[in-house]
Amino acid sequence: MTDWHWLFGDQLGPHFLAPGTGGPTRDSQVVMIEARSVFRRRRFHRAKAHLVLSAMRHRAAELGGRVRYIRAETYREGLYEALGDASVTVHHPTSRAALGLVRSLEQVRLLPARGFLVPQEAFAAWADERGAGRLRQEDFYRWVRHALGLLVDGDSPAGGRWNHDHANRERPPRGASTLGAPEPYRPDEDDTHHIPRLMLLGSHALQRGWDPRQVTDWFHRCFVAGYDWVMLPNVTGMSQYADGGRMTTKPYTSGGAYIHRMSDLCEGCAYRPGDRAGDRACPFTTGYWSFAHRHRDLLAANQRTARAVQGLDRLGNLEEVLATDRRWDEEAP
Structure with a gap:
C-alpha cells in the first residue's frame, strides 16, 4: 500500500x-x-x-x-x-x-509540527507553569537558550548579554551611501522591515484605535511573512497590544521625535517631528499624545509607560494637541 x-x-x-x-x-x-x-x-x-x-x-x-x-x-x-x-x-x-x-x-x-526549535508540548508546559501570568518573549527566549544550550556559557549568556536591545535604541550611523552590496540595496518586494512595519504602520493603527483583527488581517494579506505564527505575536501582541500585555511590557508606539532619532524616514517629510500643534504637526506626535490621553489610567499603572502620562501633564497645550490630532480621523496625513 x-x-x-x-x-x-x-x-x-x-x-x-x-x-x-x-x-x-x-x-x-x-x-x-x-x-x-x-x-x-x-x-x-x-x-x-x-x-x-x-x-x-x-x-x-x-x-x-x-x-x-x-x-x-x-x-x-x-x-x-x-x-x-x-x-x-x-x-x-x-x-x-x-x-x-x-x-x-x-x-x-x-x-507533530516541524519548522520550530521547540515542540508544541514543550512550549505548552512552559506556558502552563506561568498560569494566567505573563508570557514574555524575553523569558521564553532565555528559557530556550538554556534548554538547548544556544549561545550560553553555563548559566550565563555567551558574551555576557542576553540581548542587544540597548544597541537597538541607539541612533543608526548616517552618511553611508551604500551597504557594500550591488543595487538594489533594498529588496524590491516586501522591503518594509521591522521599523516601518511596527514603528510606523503598526504604531499609526494603534494610535488611531483601529480594530486589531482588521489590522492583523491587512498585514496577513500584504506581506510575504503574513502567516498566523508571525502575525499573531508581532501584530496582535507586540504592535497592537491587543493581548492585554501578556507578551510585551508596553504598547509599541512613539512620537515623531523618536522615529526621527532612530531612522532617516523623516527626511523630506512635510511634517515636523517635534511639532504637536499647527499645520506642520507630526501625525505620530499628535497621535502619541492622544493615545496616552485616551489610555491614561492603563498607562499610568505600568512603570514602563508612567512617564508618558506624566509628560501629558507637562504639555500645557493638551487640548490643542488633541484637536490637531482629531483631523486625522477625517483625512489621511
Whole structure:
C-alpha cells in the first residue's frame, strides 16, 4: 500500500519530508494542492500570491514523479481528487483554519509540527507553569537558550548579554551611501522591515484605535511573512497590544521625535517631528499624545509607560494637541 504525505504551501523545506516517527517515510508519495478558495478567503497582495504559487510549483518540480499535484476549488475537493479515501499524513499546519480542516478529515493523520526549535508540548508546559501570568518573549527566549544550550556559557549568556536591545535604541550611523552590496540595496518586494512595519504602520493603527483583527488581517494579506505564527505575536501582541500585555511590557508606539532619532524616514517629510500643534504637526506626535490621553489610567499603572502620562501633564497645550490630532480621523496625513 502506498504511503501518502500532504504538503501545504508553507511546508516546502526539506525537513518536512525527512523521515520521522509516524511518517513520512523515504518512500512516501507526496500530494500538494493549489486551492483557489485560499486566495478567495482574503485578498492577497499579488506578489505574495505569486511567490506562494511559484514556490509550490518549483518544489513539485524538484520532487518529480514522487508528487501528485492538484489544482482544485478547495483542499477537501483536491484531496479527494488526488487520493479518494486513502489515508494520508500531514504535519501540523501553521494556521488555525488549516488545522481545523485536517482535524475534520478522517483519512488524515496529524503529525507533530516541524519548522520550530521547540515542540508544541514543550512550549505548552512552559506556558502552563506561568498560569494566567505573563508570557514574555524575553523569558521564553532565555528559557530556550538554556534548554538547548544556544549561545550560553553555563548559566550565563555567551558574551555576557542576553540581548542587544540597548544597541537597538541607539541612533543608526548616517552618511553611508551604500551597504557594500550591488543595487538594489533594498529588496524590491516586501522591503518594509521591522521599523516601518511596527514603528510606523503598526504604531499609526494603534494610535488611531483601529480594530486589531482588521489590522492583523491587512498585514496577513500584504506581506510575504503574513502567516498566523508571525502575525499573531508581532501584530496582535507586540504592535497592537491587543493581548492585554501578556507578551510585551508596553504598547509599541512613539512620537515623531523618536522615529526621527532612530531612522532617516523623516527626511523630506512635510511634517515636523517635534511639532504637536499647527499645520506642520507630526501625525505620530499628535497621535502619541492622544493615545496616552485616551489610555491614561492603563498607562499610568505600568512603570514602563508612567512617564508618558506624566509628560501629558507637562504639555500645557493638551487640548490643542488633541484637536490637531482629531483631523486625522477625517483625512489621511
